[in-house]
Amino acid sequence: AARGNQLQPSEARATLQVDESKALGIKAVIETDMTDIGTGSYTVFSQVAADLLGLPIDHVEMKLGDSALPPASGSGGSWGAASAGSGVYLACEQLREMLAEKVGLYPDNIQLDNGQIKKTGEHALTAMEAAKKSGQSFADSTIDKLSQTTGLSLSGQSASQEYDFDNTESYALADVVADYDEQKITAKGQIKPGKNGKSHRQASFGANFAEVAVHKVTGEIRVKRMTGAFAAGRILNHKTATSQCYGGMVFGIGSALMEEVIHDKHDGRLCNHDLAEYHVPVNADVPQLDVILVEEDDPYTNPMHIKGIGETAIAGAAAAIANAIYNAVGVRVYDFPITLDKLLAEMPE
Structure with a gap:
């Protein structure tokens, strides 16, 4: 990430x-x-x-x-x-x-x-x-x-x-x-x-790990556990930084498995414009999440040597879930969200 x-x-x-x-x-x-x-x-x-x-x-x-x-x-x-x-x-x-x-x-x-x-x-x-x-x-x-x-x-x-x-x-x-x-x-x-922004390419970095289970008959997907390791310069507060990473990883679950904006093909209006039909993860969808904050010092960023971390935890989280699904059933899906209709036709007997 x-x-x-x-x-x-x-x-x-x-x-x-x-x-x-x-x-x-x-x-x-x-x-x-x-x-x-x-x-x-x-x-x-x-x-x-x-x-x-x-x-x-x-x-x-x-x-x-x-x-x-x-x-x-x-x-x-x-x-x-x-x-x-x-x-x-x-x-x-x-x-x-x-x-x-x-x-x-x-x-x-x-x-x-x-x-x-x-x-x-x-x-x-x-x-x-x-x-x-x-x-x-x-x-x-x-x-x-x-x-x-x-x-x-x-x-x-x-x-x-x-x-x-x-x-x-x-x-x-x-x-x-x-x-x-x-x-x-x-x-x-x-x-x-200042000049550092022009002379140095800056980023926060991470790695995402996901374990999933796919029902061999119905194709239903459950995320069993996730771990993320993230480096974002000096961490000001481990509790709040970890909490932001939890949120980013939950965003990844939503992106991979359920979040989808649907437009009316005739007039372009939003068909699912509320949380009743635009699905986001709830407690039952979120497994045990583990966050590792990797120590890093980056003197080129700002006086405190800190970098953003919240969205770093989103980057790559959905891809880790997609890779885990491929590892489980051998079906490679390139179009999020990964719903049952995209799996069933390709599932092994």
């Missing part, structure tokens, strides 16, 4: 604000107009924000599905988590950089942990930063030009006197944010397709 991985333009806004109702005195508010159609967007985006900002997940308020919020990719096409999620990631990363500048640290040696700001490791100064810090005679215009080229701020790492990490282990994030106007700090993250 293979499913092309795409990145769509997406934005998100992240705010840290003092909130005395929370145990740590602070909360994060994440806003994007991405929707959650049952695929776990609320959960995985909250996880991303909580991880980057060092907060318990109940200190993150996720706001989705409102067109007044920063525009994101929307749900569909297996690109939601990667696209909108990257917007959330970059917004939170920008907050980390702003906090680092505030307390005199650098993005690579600030640690946010359970509502505390700590220093971790030592930052290796670039030549440009070293020159700025030591007061060497770099022309201001040269430094400004380099700053614009790299996108780095060179002015913020002169540590404020009130934050001395050599003598204090940590500072409360709530106290630092309280020093900002209105006791909050906001950043926006934005992502869009």
Whole structure:
């Protein structure tokens, strides 16, 4: 199985604000107009924000599905988590950089942990930063030009006197944010397709396995069990990813055995336009499903190295069932759904 991985333009806004109702005195508010159609967007985006900002997940308020919020990719096409999620990631990363500048640290040696700001490791100064810090005679215009080229701020790492990490282990994030106007700090993250999308063909991959039983007299088909193994980069949440794969495999059962749109040959109208006559799998049609999430790291996809997985589980699932039917009775059917009339005439005696 293979499913092309795409990145769509997406934005998100992240705010840290003092909130005395929370145990740590602070909360994060994440806003994007991405929707959650049952695929776990609320959960995985909250996880991303909580991880980057060092907060318990109940200190993150996720706001989705409102067109007044920063525009994101929307749900569909297996690109939601990667696209909108990257917007959330970059917004939170920008907050980390702003906090680092505030307390005199650098993005690579600030640690946010359970509502505390700590220093971790030592930052290796670039030549440009070293020159700025030591007061060497770099022309201001040269430094400004380099700053614009790299996108780095060179002015913020002169540590404020009130934050001395050599003598204090940590500072409360709530106290630092309280020093900002209105006791909050906001950043926006934005992502869009770049050079990697043109230079690298990207996809999620998988393999589907199905066991079926075919009644030797009537030709009735029963799927006995299915297993799917799927690789989709970094998995943000194993439970929600596995659930999406279950759904994809059930889609495969429907595609292989029962789903069919029937048009009136005279006027083209849909003859089976409701769930009474357009058949989809029900519990009795679905056997034990097993999902294996294969570890993979793909650095060319997006900042989080994640890829879509929901539709990857659909790709190939119906074909695995068709192959299993062929293995059972020796009848090769190329036209879905595989119904009794397509089997009986070719069934062995």
